[in-house]
Amino acid sequence: MPASPPNPASIDFAALDMLRVVHELGSFTAAAEKLNVNQSAVSYTIGKLRACFQDPLFVREGGRQVATDRCEEILAKSLQMLGMLDEMLQPDAFAPGQATQNVTIACNYYERVLLIPGIVAAIRQVAPKMTVKVISSLSDGHLRLLRREADVLIGPFERAESGFHSRRLYGEEYACLMDPGHPLARTPLDADRYLSLNHVLIDYGAGWQSAFLRELEAAGHRLTPTIVVPSPAGLGTLIAGSDLVATIPRRLGARDAETLTLAPSPFRGRFDVSLVWAAHTNASAMHRWLRDLIWSACRG
Amino acid sequence: MPASPPNPASIDFAALDMLRVVHELGSFTAAAEKLNVNQSAVSYTIGKLRACFQDPLFVREGGRQVATDRCEEILAKSLQMLGMLDEMLQPDAFAPGQATQNVTIACNYYERVLLIPGIVAAIRQVAPKMTVKVISSLSDGHLRLLRREADVLIGPFERAESGFHSRRLYGEEYACLMDPGHPLARTPLDADRYLSLNHVLIDYGAGWQSAFLRELEAAGHRLTPTIVVPSPAGLGTLIAGSDLVATIPRRLGARDAETLTLAPSPFRGRFDVSLVWAAHTNASAMHRWLRDLIWSACRG
DNA sequence: CGGGCGCCATCTGATTTTCTGATGGGATAT
DNA sequence: ATATCCCATCAGAAAATCAGATGGCGCCCG
Structure with missing residues (x-):
């Protein structure tokens, strides 16, 4: 049988x-x-x-x-x-109120200063039991997503490779931050005048090059910095009362607008700040919630 | 989609x-x-x-x-x-050496006295960690199998209903047990002489009727017992030195053969002692092992 | 930057599995 | 005994799954 x-x-x-x-x-x-x-x-x-x-x-x-x-x-x-x-x-429902998961956000100084506070506040408001961890992402942000070290990545990252999704948050450009007493604080800067300034250059290292620098070099120029620092931290006190000029993202400089002057740069280096995530988190309810929340917090 | x-x-x-x-x-x-x-x-x-x-x-x-x-x-x-x-x-393998299950055997006085000791000895020899429980089965032995109160049933039970399996262990017949000094101890008994004896009748109750009685009544006779007892227990001492005669299964009487006389009965009431089990235990490895063991112990 | 290549999705048709409806045997109930 | 219930089995229908072929997309290499 x-x-x-x-x-x-x-x-x-x-x-x-x-x-x-x-x-x-x-x-x-x-x-x-x-x-x-x-x-x-x-x-x-x-x-x-x-x-x-x-x-x-x-x-x-x-x-x-x-x-x-x-x-x-x-x-x-x-x-x-x-x-x-x-x-x-059961389709992994996500209830922010009860959720106790951790959220890890990879980003850099810029986002940490400008965006993270609003994001954290928004998370804590609707999901008070969740925890947030912020890690830095110099140039390996995408890798950290793949290694599941971070849930999302925020920054000026063009989505090049596949395996990732991204959403543009807003556009940003560079501007020149200087002391209000600087001789050229009120004069529009052309390329030559700009290049002759005493520059504070922020070099994040790890092969990262700011967008305005790429634009500048693409135009055949070269920047000779007076001072090089690894991060924008403390930049305001460095510039205040000096003849130094830093070229930094406009919104970052706007934080010092009360004491310092923010002038247009001839090399604006426009770029987009985006939210990036790995494909494997694309369908997850928790991640969808997180992405919507970040999008609202950074736009609204 | x-x-x-x-x-x-x-x-x-x-x-x-x-x-x-x-x-x-x-x-x-x-x-x-x-x-x-x-x-x-x-x-x-x-x-x-x-x-x-x-x-x-x-x-x-x-x-x-x-x-x-x-x-x-x-x-x-x-x-x-x-x-x-x-x-x-994995097909439920059964390892007697390690097994710790309990085995419940339903039977009556006859089997408890003649068969259980050998069965228990055989079980303890190969499966020392198992336990054995013996319960009585007056007329509800089959029910107790269905209720899973017993694993197997041993006794003179014809397998009538479906849902059961059975295996004949051996044939048995009734014989007359009496004191060696009884006047008819050496004389072959015919029906009339048998009927006139002073009988000890074992009436198990619960509607059970011994095979020799059925044979006797089928032949149109009727037994008028002098004494009725509910079990063969202590029968030897009751008969010894008296003129009482008990008609009991031959092998049961043989235990008293040294002190009492066992004579053929005109109503032999042949019956089979069988091993009976419920269909739902038929495929179980443990139960197969148990049935084989009982069969060997009661035949070999 | 273009072509080759590896990988997955999809199409078509073949194969296998599973289902329906009908029939028969065995056991139970009347 | 007869009627009835229940499961096994059969043949054919329906559905699920599979193989082979094809196409699109991204990666890799030149």
């Missing part, structure tokens, strides 16, 4: 559920009705299970189909599995 | 295993090779899972297929399930 023992891997959850119903009702026919299938379908499927498990599973005892001991064991595991399937099926 | 969301119950273990392999290898094509199927089969099955779980499960990230968070969760449960399937599949 068992010409070819059927492959147990071909057992599906419908078969396990049928086992459950037959066990519950003690009858193939009744199970068929409950499952809205033909009686012979039940017979067929139970027959297959019988062959797979090499056990009759159910035997007639005075009009009822009674489970064998082996069947009881199999059934117990089957019920567990059916429960697990149900768990697997 | 999701014209008809496929029924998640139609997911089988082969699909879960495919998920596992794709995750392991990070490639549909490689998984197809490993599973000895066509690449399009992998695509088809993963596509079905994608539809069931409403999640891409795998996304391309730099040449590799990377699992989504949801996929990781699903996979974790899938691995558990695949493990459970393997457990379910």
Whole structure:
């Protein structure tokens, strides 16, 4: 009879559920009705299970189909599995109020100063039990996404490679920050005059080059900085009262607008600040929520 | 795109295993090779899972297929399930040496005295960690099997109903037990002389009638007992030195053969002692072992 | 930067599995 | 005994799954 023992891997959850119903009702026919299938379908499927498990599973005892001991064991595991399937099926809903996950955002100084406070406030308001971690992303932001070290990346990153998604938050450009007493504080700067200034250059290292520098060099010029610093931190106090000029993103400079002067740069180096994420987080409910939240916080 | 969301119950273990392999290898094509199927089969099955779980499960990230968070969760449960399937599949082997189960045997006085000691000894020899429980089965032995109160039933029970299996152990017949000094101890008994004796009748109650009595009554006779007792216990001392005669199974009487006389009865009431079990224990390895052991112990 | 290549999605048709409806045997109930 | 219920089985239909071919997309290499 068992010409070819059927492959147990071909057992599906419908078969396990049928086992459950037959066990519950003690009858193939009744199970068929409950499952809205033909009686012979039940017979067929139970027959297959019988062959797979090499056990009759159910035997007639005075009009009822009674489970064998082996069947009881199999059934117990089957019920567990059916429960697990149900768990697997529920589309990962995300309830910010109850959520306790951690969110890791990769970005740089610019975003840390200008955007993170608003983002953190927004998160804490609707998801007070969540935690936020901010990590820096010099030039390896995309890699950190792939390594799952960060959930999202915010910054001036063109989406080049596949495996990523991104959303533009807003456009930004560079401007010159200087002391209000600087001789050229009120004069429009052309390229030559700009290049002759005493520049404070921010060199983030790691091969990163600011957009205005790329534009400047593409135009055949070269910047000779007076001072090089690794980050915009403390820039305001460095410039105040000096003849130094720093070329930094406009919104960053705007924070010092009360004490310093922000003048247009001949090399504006326009770029976009974007939200970037790895493809593997694209469908996740939590990540979708996070991305929408960041988008609102950085636009509204 | 999701014209008809496929029924998640139609997911089988082969699909879960495919998920596992794709995750392991990070490639549909490689998984197809490993599973000895066509690449399009992998695509088809993963596509079905994608539809069931409403999640891409795998996304391309730099040449590799990377699992989504949801996929990781699903996979974790899938691995558990695949493990459970393997457990379910192993044909319940039974190792008497390690077994700690209990065995419950239903029987009556006759078997308890003549057979149980040998059975228990045999069990304890090969399965020292198992325990044995003996329960009485007046006329409800079959019911106790169905109720799973007993694993096997031993006794003179014809297998009438379905839902049971049985195996004949040996044939038995009734004989007359009396004091060696009894006037008829050496004379062959015919029916009339037998009927005129002073009988000790064992009446088990519960509607049970001994085979020799049925034979006797079928022949139109009637037995008028001098004494009625509910069990053969202590019968030897009751008969010794008296003119009482008890008609009991031959092997039971043989235990008193040194002090009492066992004479053929004109109503032999032949019957079979059988091992009976419920259909739902028929395939169980433990029960098969137990039945074989009992059969050997009662025959060998 | 263009062409080759590897990988997955999709199409078509073949194969296998599963289902329906009908029939028969065995056991139970009347 | 007869009627009835229940499961197994059969033949054919329907559905699911698979193989082979094709196309699109991105990567890699020149």
